[in-house]
Amino acid sequence: MKFFGKSSQHTTALDRVKLYKDFYEFRKTVLHGFPANPTCIAFDKHHRLLAIGTKNGSLQIYGKLGVEFHYQFEDELEIVQIFFISRLGAVLCLCDDFSIHLLKIPSKSSHNDISKLYTNDFFVREDDNDHATIITSLALNGKENLLFIGLKNGDIRLLDIDDSLKLKDDIIRLDEILKSIPEEMKLKPGSVEVIEEQPGIDGKILIGYNRSLIALWDYQNNSIDNYFHIEQHLEHLSWNKNGSDFISCHNDGSYNIWSAKQEHHDCKNFKLPYGPFPCKAIKKIFWNSSSCGEYIVFNGGMPRASYSDKETVSIIHNVQKENSSANERNVVLDFTSKVVDFLPIFSAMENDDLKLQALIVLAVEEIVVIDLQHPDWPQFKLPYLACLHSSPITYSQYCFDVKTDIYNRISESGDAESNVKYSPNIWPIDGGIAAITGSGLSINESHHLLITGHEDGTVRFWDASTKSLKYLYTIHTSKLFNVNEDDNILIENEDHDLSGDDEDQSEWPPFRKVGQFDPYSDDPRLAIRKLTFCSEQGILVIGGTAGQMIVFEFRDKAAEFSPNSIEIRIIDEKDSFVWKGHSCLPIRKSNIKLPSGFQPTSLVQIHPPAAVTALVISTCWQVVSIGTAHGFALFDYSKNLRLIVKSTLKPSNISSAMGGDALISRRKSFKKSLRESFRRLRRSRSQKSKRNIQKNQQSMAKIQETNSRLNKFPDLIEPIKPVERAIEVIAKTNEDMMSSMVRFFYFCSSPIINNQPCPSFWVGTNAGTLLIYVLINDKNASNATTRCWQLAKEVQLKHKAPIIFIRLIDSNGAPLFENIPSQLVDNEKPMPSRILICSEEQFKTFSLPNFKTINKFKLTAHEGARVRKIDIGKFYHKQNTNLSEYSLMFLTNLGDVNIFSSWSDFKRKYQHHFLKKEDIHGISSLVFTNTGEGFYLKSSSEYQRFSLSARRAGHLECHIKLEETETTVSNDTATNIISSNISIDDKNTSPISPAKNQNGVSSIDQNGTISAGSDPELTS
Structure with a gap:
């Protein structure tokens, strides 16, 4: 009978788990905002997709609204450079360990996973001094089947994309190139800075070395077509679309236009756009000529003395091909964070593929897209990648x-x-196919709204x-x-700098503030x-x-x-209280015009x-x-x-509570405390030294006698283990x-004085004190003189923990709204009310109006955790919408989310650990929704959205379309599959597959609680 009882208990637990799995499941769904620490950017002109790589190894690809793909590299390798392989529907990534990866974007609606196809680890070396394996630049040929790899020693290797990323035997050696150059120009060229294939001509690349040399090399015939000598350090090169001219930019803020067939090899006509005084380096440059005129876009080049701290991208447009200042338009886009990279976007129309449509600028804290087809060059309104943290x-x-x-x-x-x-034109990044399902x-x-302060x-x-x-x-x-009058004027006319060109451009360079990020707060x-x-x-x-x-x-x-x-x-x-903190904000005296x-x-x-x-x-x-x-x-x-x-x-x-100096004055400085301690020590030694000498001599004699006796029986001596006391340290803010701090307010209609519900106002403090006020003469509330709130009860929780949540619930645990009783018919009997009061340490339900405890759960006493965020959510059965239940969901200071029954027995239904306890910012920013979802700040610029509901655990389903004539790569060779919106860690933590809890997967306890474990990234 004893064995039978255990089996029956286990069967009941399994049935309960099966039921819980139909209601609860943790899954990270989508990311909102701008990726933290971006490092590179790429654009697929065929599929119209944008890719951003980050320092922590996250690859994010965006198309039209609803098209998003995400991939996370193992060990959080920094992504250095990205290339789209349009014909394959793939992405090529270079990481900071010099490994090269080919990733496949899903091309079928049934597959929504980015998959890793191949990896080349040839250049991954532990020795950083081997210049033959240090990659300094990459370039993709026009056919997208060859990758040129520039090295620090000046050589260039070729990688075959169609042959599993294998290196070719052919090597473009620096020594071979220098053989065709006169002796007087054979200086040390340095590393390969940039490689650019000549447009319209197969087999020829322009190689720019860090110092003094640019070479036009025919790699099919192993011969040099032309070479060019510069005195400055080279930063970047760019071909014009005609393929006959190119432009170079340098570390002194100058650029020069070259002809590929020119006979003289020296730089004679360089231009210093913001000279003549010394300028910062131009880090990247782009040049394009079309029927709409000539565009030169570059990053940097500002005067060092005046604007060395500026982060800029300059756009110079000549309406006519003649280089005339009368026809030239110059705008300097001024950013508040460091510019990472910029990319031009050409028109998607076949007959207009040389026409510039937009300019994408990636900064450390935001992305800005400029509409170049609009005469004022305004910004596009971002449908995603919003700068959530424009101010923290x-x-x-x-x-x-x-x-x-x-x-x-x-x-x-x-x-x-x-x-x-903002621009009225259509958002230019409109690739991919979004299938909204789930x-x-x-x-x-x-x-539904998310409101941020x-x-x-x-x-x-x-x-x-x-x-x-x-x-x-x-x-x-x-x-x-009245913080700053100048700033108030700018706020009232906030479109002033963003709407277009100002007629008066007396300032030089002609700056224009762009973007939303503002790291500074006036007050x-x-x-x-x-x-x-x-x-x-x-x-x-x-x-x-x-x-x-x-x-x-x-x-x-x-x-x-x-x-x-x-x-x-x-x-x-x-009360003789003197406030020593900050003063009030001064109120503005003048009238304010409000739209x-x-x-x-x-x-x-x-x-x-x-x-x-x-x-x-x-x-x-x-x-x-x-x-x-x-x-x-x-x-x-x-x-x-x-x-x-x-x-x-x-x-x-x-x-x-006085604030300011009052808190500081109660603490002595470390030096003063240390000095006083030494003085007391010297005084005590001088006073006690004489009378302690005799006592010390007697005690030393007794110790020596005891030791001599113990030495005769060495086997009886056992090592004494130090007694340790387990102390839980809770860092208190x-x-x-x-x-005295007030932590929570709540309004409801509840029976407080008698069984009749009346308007009540609940106040919870940091010391566990609960104050309950009731509204007197509510029927005459229209008359302000008769409206009176009176203190009805004052309750002190014994454990004196901060009260952080109060909710009136019915017999099913469902929360009641504050005006529910007013909807009842007069002759109808009031529904039984229970009040749920949650502190950081305990949950309690009380009956009203007698305020007797119905049930309670001591979280901190049992588990050592404290509640940080808490709410009640409604969860639906993932297959049957007629089945639903209300549950209490909360996040602890240890970073785990729990789901409890809301009042009956406070039984845990689900648990999942997904935040590190050191991630205070993420824990403090978490917000629950009443539908079983949540948001938290993954970084200062990104909200991670997650779901605790098995029914709402869907994700974006999207793919790209590959034409039948294009070469495709089979997914059968794919390894290390990562979901487009859900990391593989989340799949492992699903409660569907029971396994060991330490590995971040689900386990079942004796009570039938689903414990989804923790994400492996938290325990690595």
Whole structure:
């Protein structure tokens, strides 16, 4: 019977696991934003695809909206250079260990995996001094079957792409080239800097060496056609499309145009575009002539004395072929981050393939695409690769099921904003075929928003309804403050520098600011700390670092606003409290002209001006709650009235809450403490030395006697192991140490005083204190004088951990909205209510109104983890939409996400470890959605989107089309397959395949909990 009982228990656990697998599954879906640390870029003119390589070995390929492919190299090898092999539908990558890889892009809708076909490791060497194996440049021939590999010793190797990336025996040796050059020019050319095949002529390449020499070499006949001598160090070469002329750029900021057949070999007509004073090197140059005129595009070349810190790309356009300054147009694109590379895009039309369409510029922090067909050369509005971190993200919120009317008004305001400074033409990178399949990927009528707050005081709206993140709208809160008048003028006329050419170009060089990235903030007090958005009425409330709270409402007409702040003093002046932190932001005195869109209606300043730590709006009762480290306030934004003002400070905490110098003054310097310790040590030695001499002599005699006895019996002596005590160290932040800090607000209608539900306001603090207020005389709420919130209960949690989540739930664990009771019929019996209160250490459910504990779970006591993010989500069965359940999902400080039953028994249903515990930025930025998805900052510029729902665990399905006449490569030889949007680590962590937990795959415990383990990248 005992054995039978164990078998029955195990069977029940397996059944439970089978059920859980139909509801829960962790999977990383898509990336939003701009890849961190980009290193190279390439464009496929045939398939119209863009590829970006990064320092950590991530390859990302983009086409039209919905077409994205991702590949991750093992060991996070840096990608140095990328080439598209259009006829194969493949990508060739050079990594920083000099390995060369050929990757296949999926060409069938049934295959959405990028696959590695071949790898060449010939040049991978441990000895960095072998110049014959150090790659300095690469070039692809026009037929895309040969790769020229330039080496540091001046030689060039040839690699056969069609023959499994094998090296050919042919070598273009530097010694052979130097034989055809006169002795007086035979200086040390150095390494191969650049290789360019001559357009329209097979078998000839232009070889540029680092020092003094450019050679036109016929590699089919092993002969030199021409050679050119320069005095400067060569940086780059570029052929004109006619194939008869080329241009070179140098380290002194000059460039020179050459004829391939010219007889003189010296550089005599070089041009210094921003001279005559010394200039920085021109790192790359491009030259093109067509019916539209001549374009010269280059990176760098700025005057050293004046603009050495500028990161620029210059565009020089001559309408006529004659080199006349009257017909020349010059614009210098000014970037706020380092320029990595730039690429021209030609028109996709067959008859217009020599016509420039756009210019792609890749910078370290963003990508900018310039429309060269528009007369003003404006920027394209990015459909992806958005610069999320134009200013560092400080807070984010996900809004589910926004009303269509509100969404359309926000979108229209954003479009009106973009019509001036963005190009109206179609996005030029439009390759690939997107097949939108899977639940949650199709575009439906519901709209979801991701709202981000930034360090410079801006708030940005993003459309997160589909698997792509689309920019919608921006709010500038800095307009309301008198931080910098010049910056306010620029913000009000933000299209000034981006809309096109200015008539007055008195400045030389003619700079034009482009891009969105701005690493500087005029005032750190502008940073957004909290925000809350009502998706039904379109009301936005933000809380800042200096205690400012602003209410925005959407208006369809432009208006003028006169900023006037309402002061709320949380701490009474009688309490002898002196604030030593930063001051309030000065309010702008003049009126502000506001366009249609979100307009401020209320401006509140909290005193002391500490950062806002909690912020919630209730549109049912037209109130906003604001919390800081010192207390909280309840504000009626419709009447601009203070309803509740309460300090949570205790007398013992006043000194630590003053901020600024108050915290520092309580600590002594290290030098002073050390000095005092030595003084006390010397004093104690001098006082005790005399009386301790005799005691020491007696104790030494006893020790020697004991040792002599033990030495007679050496076998009895055992080594004594030191006793170690396991101590769990929890790093506490300033927020954790300040018990008075308000952490969470909640509004609901619940039975507090008696069994009848009434409007209630819940406040949770860092010390585990729960304050509950109820609204008195709600029937006469229209009269402001009768609206009164009264303290009904005050509860202190015994473990005194910070309260971070409160939710009213029904008997099924489903969260109840704040206005649910008002929908009940008068004669209907109120539904039973339970309140779920979660701290960082424990989960508890209480019955209302008697406030008795129903159930609890001690997370920290059992597992040593603390909750950082928590929410309730609704999960559907992956096959049957009629089956659904509500579960509690939370992230701990150890980086693992857990799913528990929301109240009945707090039973763990699923667990997965996907973040390193050291990744504080990723953990603190995570946002859950109520549909079982989430976002977190993978880097400062990228949001990683993930799903915990088995039904919503789909991903983008896309491919490219290869014509039948093109050569294709079989996928049977592919190895190391990586999903286009999901890394292989995520496949291993699926709970479908049970295996060992240490390897990052699923395991089942005795209670039937699915433990998906951890990603291998976290344990490597």
